[in-house]
Amino acid sequence: MTVLQSFPIPRPTTNPYLIMLGEALRRTPGVTVLNFSWKTALFGRYDVYHSHWPEILVGGRTPLRRLTRQALALMILIRLRLTRRPIVRTVHNVERPDGLTARESALLDVIDRQTTMRIRLNSTTRLPDGERFKTIPHGHYRDWFARYEPQEMQDGQIGYVGLIRRYKGVEGLVSAFRETEGRREGLTLRLGGNPSTSQLAASVASLxxxxxRIELHLAYLSDAELVEIVTSSELVVLPYRFMHNSGGALAALSLNRPVLVPDNEVNRKLSDEVGSGWVHLFDGELTAESIITALDAAAVRADRPDLSARDWDRAGIEHADVYRAAIDAGHRR
Structure with missing residues (x-):
C-alpha cells in the first residue's frame, strides 16, 4: 500500500507533526510513503492521497501562481476521481481560513466531497453527520526533543513558545504578567516566537x-531554543483565545513541563488523560491571579505526564488501518 502525503520532502521549517507521521508510517509494515510533488500527484503510482491542510493546495503568493496551482489541483482531483483513489484528510482546523476566494472555496468543496475518510486529532472535533472518521490523537514530541539537553528549571519562570498570532493572546499574557508585580516575588517571563506582523511585534514589545522581568525573543525559534525556554520554565502559558488542537501544549508536556491553557472541552480531556498537576485551566481572559494559582498548583505533580496514548508507532498502525478502509470503500463505489 502506497500513500501520497500532501506535504513535500521535509525542510527545516516543516511542521514536526508531519515529519513524525511520515517516519512512523515508514516504520509500519506494508506501507510505502511518498512525499508530495505535482509530478508525483499527477503521474505517480499510489493507492491513497492523505490531505492535511487542503487550502495550501489551491493557494499561492501571486494571482498567476494561484491560478496555476488551482488548475493542477483540479487535474489531480479528476485523476483521483477517475481512478477511484480515495482521499483521507486529517482535520487539523475546525474551520477554513479567512479570506478565501470563491474559486478556492469551490475547489475545497470538491476536495470535501471526494474525501472518503477523515482523521480527527481529538474526540471533540465535530464532523458532519454521515462522515466516516477515526480519532487518532496527536502524537507526543518526546523522541523529537530527545536530542536536546533539558535546562534546569528556574523557580517562578513563566514561558511561552510558538508562533505569535492575534488569536493566541500573547498581548494578554504580557499584560496579565505585568499585573503580577507586587503580588508574587521572583516571577519572570520568557517569551519566544515569530510574530505574524510587524505591528503585532511592536505591540508586544511596547507592552x-x-x-x-520580561525577556522577549521575537523571531523563529530553533528546536534547541524552544527546549531551552520550555525546560527552564516552571510553567508554560498558552493564552489562546481559541484552542482546539495545540501542538504547543503537547510540546511542553513532552518536555515534562506543566501548562496553563484555556478552559474548554479539549483541554479538560487532556488534563484527565495526562494526570493531575500537568494541565491547568483559566476561564475567560487570562489574569495575574490565574497565572499565580496555576504556579501554586503545578508544584504538586507526578514526575512525567502520561502520554502513552500518543505513541507514534501506534499512530502509524492506526493510520494504515484508515488508509486500507478508505481504499476498500473506494473500490466499492
Missing part, C-alpha cells in the same frame, strides 16, 4: 517595555 513589555519597562518591565525587567
Amino acid at each position: 513589555a517595555d519597562g518591565d525587567r
Whole structure:
C-alpha cells in the first residue's frame, strides 16, 4: 500500500507533526510513503492521497501562481476521481481560513466531497453527520526533543513558545504578567516566537517595555531554543483565545513541563488523560491571579505526564488501518 502525503520532502521549517507521521508510517509494515510533488500527484503510482491542510493546495503568493496551482489541483482531483483513489484528510482546523476566494472555496468543496475518510486529532472535533472518521490523537514530541539537553528549571519562570498570532493572546499574557508585580516575588517571563506582523511585534514589545522581568525573543525559534525556554520554565502559558488542537501544549508536556491553557472541552480531556498537576485551566481572559494559582498548583505533580496514548508507532498502525478502509470503500463505489 502506497500513500501520497500532501506535504513535500521535509525542510527545516516543516511542521514536526508531519515529519513524525511520515517516519512512523515508514516504520509500519506494508506501507510505502511518498512525499508530495505535482509530478508525483499527477503521474505517480499510489493507492491513497492523505490531505492535511487542503487550502495550501489551491493557494499561492501571486494571482498567476494561484491560478496555476488551482488548475493542477483540479487535474489531480479528476485523476483521483477517475481512478477511484480515495482521499483521507486529517482535520487539523475546525474551520477554513479567512479570506478565501470563491474559486478556492469551490475547489475545497470538491476536495470535501471526494474525501472518503477523515482523521480527527481529538474526540471533540465535530464532523458532519454521515462522515466516516477515526480519532487518532496527536502524537507526543518526546523522541523529537530527545536530542536536546533539558535546562534546569528556574523557580517562578513563566514561558511561552510558538508562533505569535492575534488569536493566541500573547498581548494578554504580557499584560496579565505585568499585573503580577507586587503580588508574587521572583516571577519572570520568557517569551519566544515569530510574530505574524510587524505591528503585532511592536505591540508586544511596547507592552513589555519597562518591565525587567520580561525577556522577549521575537523571531523563529530553533528546536534547541524552544527546549531551552520550555525546560527552564516552571510553567508554560498558552493564552489562546481559541484552542482546539495545540501542538504547543503537547510540546511542553513532552518536555515534562506543566501548562496553563484555556478552559474548554479539549483541554479538560487532556488534563484527565495526562494526570493531575500537568494541565491547568483559566476561564475567560487570562489574569495575574490565574497565572499565580496555576504556579501554586503545578508544584504538586507526578514526575512525567502520561502520554502513552500518543505513541507514534501506534499512530502509524492506526493510520494504515484508515488508509486500507478508505481504499476498500473506494473500490466499492
